[in-house]
């Protein structure tokens with residue numbers, strides 16, 4: 001019984017660790033793109049595409065884990081977690097869908113390596 005409770009607790013801790021790591025990784029990619037522009041890099045296409053893709057894909061994973069942690073409450077209409085679950089979904093589509101960001105990142109990488 002205790003073992004089961006401890007195991008569930010650790011699973012929640014594992015989710016929290018994954019969530020905060022994904023958020024930090026997205027933030028760091030975003031700061032890198034902004035920093036590259038600040039220091040005068042003319043083209044930050046790859047940096048911006050990587051930041052957008054990582055941030056929006058992470059947001060989806062993080063809110064999905066949050067719903068799981070909240071259990072039934074997480075799917076109660078207009079609960080903040082439920083509202084965020086719905087609102088986050090479209091981020092992976094507009095301002096360049098994830099698949100399109102991948103095409104951009106790969107194209108930029110190949111262009112850079114050909115120089």
Ligand SMILES: Cc1cc2nc3c(=O)[nH]c(=O)nc-3n(C[C@H](O)[C@H](O)[C@H](O)COP(=O)(O)OP(=O)(O)OC[C@H]3O[C@@H](n4cnc5c(N)ncnc54)[C@H](O)[C@@H]3O)c2cc1C
Nearest residue numbers: 087089090091092093094095096097098099100101102103
């Ligand atoms: C909430 C919301 C707000 C929006 N706000 C605006 C706005 O303010 N201004 C504006 O102009 N537009 C806006 N849009 C439109 C948005 O930019 C488009 O929905 C987006 O560009 C995707 O285009 P689409 O819906 O025609 O899908 P499609 O282009 O038909 O894409 C459908 C799927 O195919 C994939 N796909 C497309 N091309 C490729 C490819 N070459 N290779 C691999 N996969 C591909 C996509 O990734 C996606 O998964 C908004 C959309 C949403 C959902």
